Amino acid sequence: MSDRAARSQNSPLVAVVGGGASATLVAAHLLRRAGPVPRLLLIDRCGLHGRGQAYSTEDPNHLLNVRAMNMSGVQDDPRHLVHWARSQGLEVSGDDFLPRTLYGRYLRDLLDTTAGRPGQVTELTGTVVSLVAEPSAAGWRLGLADGTSYRADAVVLAVGNQAPRRLPWEPPRPRYIADPWRRGALDGIDDGEPVLIVGTGLTMVDLAISLTGRHPDRVVYALSRHGLLPRPHHPPPRPPEARIVLPAEPLTLRELLRWARLTVAANGGEWHGFVDAVRPHVPALWQRLSEADRRRFLTLVARHWEVHRHRIPPASASRIDALRAAGRLHILRGGIDDIRAVAERRLSVRVRSGGKISNLEVGWLINGTGPAATPGTDMLLSSLVTAGIARPGPLGLGLDADPDGAVRDAAGRPHENLFTLGPPLRGVRYETTAIPEIRAQAAALADRLILFSRPDHRERSRQSQPTPF
Known part of the structure; x- marks a missing residue:
């Protein structure tokens, strides 16, 4: 879809920075809404719109780490992925672990099938290096590495995982x-x-x-x-989720660990069901811990939790x-x-x-240390922190934001038109990197973004067309 088609419309514009699952799910949930919705400008530095780096692998032995039944890209249709795979002629059950390359095809198809309205979506390959507020238009100006820039009414930082942190003893390349x-x-x-x-x-x-x-x-x-x-995941048949009663407030790390041990013991020692049952409650439990206990968790417990949680x-x-x-x-x-x-x-x-x-x-x-947790390895995120447009999340993890993903500035004030979701919210939510969490965040964010199509936004949007200066 061309920029010319996008410019021909007069509705507000939302720029989504990123080309992977986070960006795709935001776009898909927004475009599935009934009635008028903002136009979307999807900007991906690698040109991998839909698949992103995580799902563009070509190795068939790289499998999803989550069963197909939990990898739907649509919040209100948990079997959407399974039905899609079967429509492709594949014999797939909800318990299967599908190849990641297949999931990349699924995300791309999800984006294609929801972007059916002419001029509604513009895909752009480029690297966003700056973000500057546009007071006159109540929007943002996005600067790209090639010197072009674009205006938008709202921006979503759907940047996904960052590159690994720099190691202190890096040898020279190419080895x-x-x-x-x-x-x-x-x-x-x-x-x-x-x-x-x-x-x-x-x-x-x-x-x-x-x-x-x-x-x-x-x-x-x-x-x-x-x-x-x-x-490893428990082989079929899967154990049922454990019945849990969340610990009472106030909560310390010591009490949280004791509660976890007692709950697993009450579940007959079967921990898979406990981990799956507690997973939706992790953001709330994380928020209930003091900053000192969250820091101790990262130092003493996090790695042990991760090897059991991310199977x-x-x-x-x-x-x-x-x-x-x-x-x-x-x-x-x-x-x-x-x-x-x-x-x-x-x-x-x-x-x-x-x-x-x-x-x-x-x-x-x-x-192979995995994605960096601090915003320092992403040039755009680090520049936003330096400029005071954003600030690091709790304990320096990701970006700080309100519960709905509105990015907070250096003074702690949430922006009305700058959002993020997924991995950048690690400091706020801790568990925020898997598709079920990102899918729920994308659906909630779509409800906020659709407000930009209301009449009171239209006048401002006339000055924020996706046109290079």
Whole structure:
């Protein structure tokens, strides 16, 4: 759809910065509303509208970490994904873990089928580097890296996960991969040299499966402070969700952990059902903890919660087990003291583990620590914080926002026309990275965005067309 078509309309404009699941679900829920809705300008730096980085993988062994029954993109239709997959001729059940590339196709199709009104949606490939308030038009001016800029009545920061945080001992490239999810980042690893992945979470699981599949003799080492791997999902039949009664107020971290242990014990020791039952209540429980207890949670408990909460499919767990049994995947607990290049194709890594120091020679080092939690690795988010348009979320995680996703400025005041959802809300909600949470946030945000189509917004929108200066 062309910019010319978008400019021909006179309705207000909402700019959505991002091209992945968060952006797609906001657009889909808004466009499914009856009656007049704002036009949408979807800006994605990679041109992957709909799929984003997470679901543009081409490796069929990269599976969703959530069952199909919980991955619908439509809030009021929980079986939407299952029905869509069956319409594609696939025999899919709600208990299946689908390939991520298939889910990318689903999101793209969801965007296409909801953007049916001519001129309603404009897709733009570009990198937003600045956001400036437009007092005269009561909107925003978005500056792009190519020098063009666009006006919008409202902006949604649907930027998804950030790139991994910078490691303190990064060796020179090309033997070091700083962001494995950047398109083409792993293409150069075409030899059989051993690989060291920093991190043992979900990112490591996908990397280990892909890298060992590319070369029959490759050995992978994975290193993290705890050496903990994501737990597998319970095989079918799934256990029922535990019956929980939330702990009373006030709540301390000690009381929260005691409540969790007692609830799991009352559930016969079966923790899968407890984790699934408590998941919708995590944002409220997070808000009830003091700042000091939330900080202690991040330091002492978070990693243990994450490996139980963010589980992997049984098929992925079986592949990891097989690689470890074959000696092709080694899990190390500890840290890195130093890295040096010892040959043209080799790095010497000094690893500290259990009070012992050892040297590990590898051909490649990959930052597999997962998305950064602070806004510093995203140029746009960090610039908004510097300008006072936004401020970091609690404990420096993501961006601060009100319960509905309205971004707060440096003084703590929520903007009326600047929103975010998904991963940037980690400090506010903690659990906010999975499709069920993002889907609910997108549906609620659509209710707010549709207000921009009311008559009192139309006059202001005439000065905020999506036209380059």
